[in-house]
Amino acid sequence: MNKYIQSYCYDFQYRKTQNLKKIIQDNQDKINVMEICYHNDHFVEIVLNENKKANITSFDSVDNSIHYTQIHNSDRYDVIMGNTKYTLLKFIEKNPLKTFDIIFINRFYKDYNDVVEDINNSFLLANKDTIIMIESESKNKLLKKAWKENISKKRISEIYNINSENDEGIIVGKFLFV
Numbered sequence: 001m002n003k004y005i006q007s008y009c010y011d012f013q014y015r016k017t018q019n020l021k022k023i024i025q026d027n028q029d030k031i032n033v034m035e036i037c038y039h040n041d042h043f044v045e046i047v048l049n050e051n052k053k054a055n056i057t058s059f060d061s062v063d064n065s066i067h068y069t070q071i072h073n074s075d076r077y078d079v080i081m082g083n084t085k086y087t088l089l090k091f092i093e094k095n096p097l098k099t100f101d102i103i104f105i106n107r108f109y110k111d112y113n114d115v116v117e118d119i120n121n122s123f124l125l126a127n128k129d130t131i132i133m134i135e136s137e138s139k140n141k142l143l144k145k146a147w148k149e150n151i152s153k154k155r156i157s158e159i160y161n162i163n164s165e166n167d168e169g170i171i172v173g174k175f176l177f178v
Helices: 003-010 014-025 042-051 070-073 084-094 114-123 142-153
Strands: 032-037 057-062 078-079 099-106 126-136 156-163 169-175
Touching: 003 142, 014 042, 014 126, 014 156, 014 169, 032 042, 032 114, 042 057, 042 099, 057 084, 078 084, 084 114, 114 126, 114 142, 126 142, 142 156, 142 169
Parallel strands: 032 057, 032 099, 057 078, 099 126
Antiparallel strands: 126 169, 156 169
């Protein structure tokens, strides 16, 4: 692993990083990856390093992010900047047949309606085999609430929940198409 990735992952819990690596390694056939995030982070680097065939589309709401990976892996990584309320819908309009194999939601929400919209729009970009993952951190209560609501509505089936004792980790599931 190069020094940049080591330093970038340093502040992220080691166990969570290892779990993300394992998920990507175990799903080498999943090459179209989408991320909804608040800033460029460890996930992109892990995917690009662990799956040499993967392509990532990241929807990022921080306009002043420096996207290291976009510069160095531009053929496999695309960043769409702006509010996901608009950028996801515009992407769906322009790419009506596009689906992703893995969708990772890694954003801290201040408004519950934003969470619901992002999950609903992600559903439109999913196929029957899409894996959806969320970063489950104690301060990300709205995302976890929406996750649980989608499970109760039978829109998402939880596959596993990798959480530490302080309630930080990754929750993995699949969208259910009825």
